[in-house]
Amino acid sequence: MGTVEPVPTARAARTRRGVTAVLMAAVCGAATALGVLGATGRAVLVWDRVVGRPIPIVVEMPGAETGPPCPLDARYVDEPPDRLPPDALAAWQRLRSAAEQDGVRLCLNDGKRSREQQARQFAEAVQDFGSAELASRYVLQPDESMHVVGIAVDVQPLASAAWVEEHGQALGWCRRYENEPWHFEFDATYPTRGCPALLPSATGS
Template identity: 55%
Template structure:
């Protein structure tokens, strides 16, 4: 009886220690995550802007001319909002493909450099491509949605979820801001480059 009790209380003690150990591990992991999140919220742009996105992705299931990139690198709340938007579209039999999502500063710089080569000068390139400091893809809040009928669906239905088309000349480019879900989309601009 005594021995049973003592062995059972030893088991209890061991269980408590194991449980405390697990809580400890959980707290350490949470702490690590919390630290990372705190860093990001302290300097959101400085850190996020260095994070690259995929250069490409699997072929878009509904239109082979496009790809469907992973959303990795985008701001975490934007990824969540994107998943919500995509699920809502899917429920209405509309497939959304991310033809382009996150870009790092250096990825955007490469795009700009290509434009300089193509158009012959920095001044000309600025009419067609954005530099890293002005691109919303670098800030991790923009997606280029394809195919075009899917983008049109988002233009019509995305605003209620904070997804708005921003430019007259880019039917595919959408940005996310939680304030737009309640306040409505901002007025559209002719282009991102002021062209």
């Protein structure tokens, strides 16, 4: 947990522009459901659960802080996945069902985070490591994390993660980093395009 993935600066800037566009649309009361081109270049659903309240955008939507212990290994938890954006949530449920059919239980040790939750993880890392520079080797800033975008899951225990690495691509889930065998990202094109080459780490360090 705690580590995430690098995003080129230009991509992060595009995300901020997309967020600004959605907030402007919300201010104008244009709609209660909007699409925004997210950090992955895909449409990210934005929704308004309570009419009359500001529209929560995906990056501000917090995930569960924790969950019940993972039945396979109590060092991990199994978070409720319900704060994942709809396409990632549906893909996660398909993945979990396919694993179950193979007799494998997947625990969602960490999934959706809000920008605020990610910022808190970074602040804790600064405390732990003593400087922002050192912390940034292990934890990404909010604008860089695919957990904040809502397309990343950390699967535990590692035997279950290994099942995802072997079978997940057909369902849109790929491992991304050599140093994070538990971290998978969803992309609807992975089943046809295949998984990208593994990167050494999320932070590039």
